[in-house]
Amino acid sequence: MTEHTEFFRRAIDLNRYSNGVAIRIIKAYNDVIIEATNRLATLDPESITAYRLRTILVQLKESLNTWAGDSTLLMTEELQGLAILERDFMVQQLEAIRPPGAETIVRSVEISPDFAKAVVTTDPTSLDIISLSDDLPGAVRTFAQITVADGTTLTLPNGEIIRNAFNNMTTNQAQIFSQTIRTGLLMGDSVETIVRRLKGKLQEGSRGTIDQLAQKGGVVTVKPTHQIRTIVRTSVTQVTDAAREEVALANSDITQKYIYRALLDSRTTALCRSLDGNIYKWGEGPVPPLHWNCRSIRVALIKGAEEIQKSRFTDYATWLEKNPNEKLKVFKSPKRVEFYEYLSKKYGSKDALRRFVRSDGSQLTLKQLAESYPDARI
Numbered sequence: 001m002t003e004h005t006e007f008f009r010r011a012i013d014l015n016r017y018s019n020g021v022a023i024r025i026i027k028a029y030n031d032v033i034i035e036a037t038n039r040l041a042t043l044d045p046e047s048i049t050a051y052r053l054r055t056i057l058v059q060l061k062e063s064l065n066t067w068a069g070d071s072t073l074l075m076t077e078e079l080q081g082l083a084i085l086e087r088d089f090m091v092q093q094l095e096a097i098r099p100p101g102a103e104t105i106v107r108s109v110e111i112s113p114d115f116a117k118a119v120v121t122t123d124p125t126s127l128d129i130i131s132l133s134d135d136l137p138g139a140v141r142t143f144a145q146i147t148v149a150d151g152t153t154l155t156l157p158n159g160e161i162i163r164n165a166f167n168n169m170t171t172n173q174a175q176i177f178s179q180t181i182r183t184g185l186l187m188g189d190s191v192e193t194i195v196r197r198l199k200g201k202l203q204e205g206s207r208g209t210i211d212q213l214a215q216k217g218g219v220v221t222v223k224p225t226h227q228i229r230t231i232v233r234t235s236v237t238q239v240t241d242a243a244r245e246e247v248a249l250a251n252s253d254i255t256q257k258y259i260y261r262a263l264l265d266s267r268t269t270a271l272c273r274s275l276d277g278n279i280y281k282w283g284e285g286p287v288p289p290l291h292w293n294c295r296s297i298r299v300a301l302i303k304g305a306e307e308i309q310k311s312r313f314t315d316y317a318t319w320l321e322k323n324p325n326e327k328l329k330v331f332k333s334p335k336r337v338e339f340y341e342y343l344s345k346k347y348g349s350k351d352a353l354r355r356f357v358r359s360d361g362s363q364l365t366l367k368q369l370a371e372s373y374p375d376a377r378i
Helices: 003-041 048-096 115-121 164-188 193-197 210-216 222-249 272-273 306-310 316-322 322-333 333-347 349-354 364-372
Strands: 145-148 151-154 257-261 280-283 297-301
Touching: 003 048, 003 164, 003 210, 003 222, 003 297, 048 164, 048 297, 115 280, 164 193, 164 222, 210 222, 222 257, 222 297, 257 306, 272 349, 280 306, 280 316, 316 322, 316 349, 322 333, 333 349, 333 364
Parallel strands: none
Antiparallel strands: 145 151, 257 280, 257 297
């Protein structure tokens, strides 16, 4: 099994792991909402006074604040343990790619006890976010990274840290909870109808996948369910990649460059598709996560044999050409597929993927593509 296969298998395992952590946090959140709706359900519409409603909302906000704090602590503990596991995984991978007979010893690194804590609690406003340059493949760094006394600190893709993300979620959903009740009462809806609107079909102890829990939910649970999954998944990518890079930088005599790898499926974003297969120096190239739910990885290359290793795997452009039935899933519309075919013939499939992305990393619209390539006649 090649090192690339190992990394992809690891990426799949990490996705399953992040889903497991997310479900624990989602269920705890849902329990808070269910408890509040159960209290609401005991009230008679005629007896719902401003005081009683205010009491329920105050209790809800207090419970949500507790949930946010507990969830942040859980994430900190999980990510700290994960960072150590990923450090060990990276050491094993460097051992695997070390040239036969080489006397070089693979060095490990010390993971600070506060490594994950720094990731989830540092104020992101103190960091200088660097955006993609006009030369997308040569972009230096998408997100800032600084080293502080208690570990490595990284921002999440939108500059929002986990604690703030959870706190903002509780504030927003408490407001929606309150507004939904008030609107329902003004419309003359029964308490039962309002409760069902708030929580959907969720019950205490409801089980299922993240998508199944979202499908059962109501107006104050569906969006948070998806948000929690996104926060957890992105944070897992962030911490694992940071831990791997620390090991790579400590072993510059074995590896000085990495290859950017996007997962080969239709869910991969235009940005990651365009970067797949590019080689960069550790500490200089694009650093996953490049966006929310980013699943891309960086694979270490043997010093002096980077191009040989690169030739041993299939990049996204090649995979897409070998799987034409996936093109509509990837590009979402026949017109975009036509543009891709046109650009592939003119520039090659790899360059065609890059031309779908603006210099800031976002995807071009159909109108922008048409204006950029008026000779396409599509």
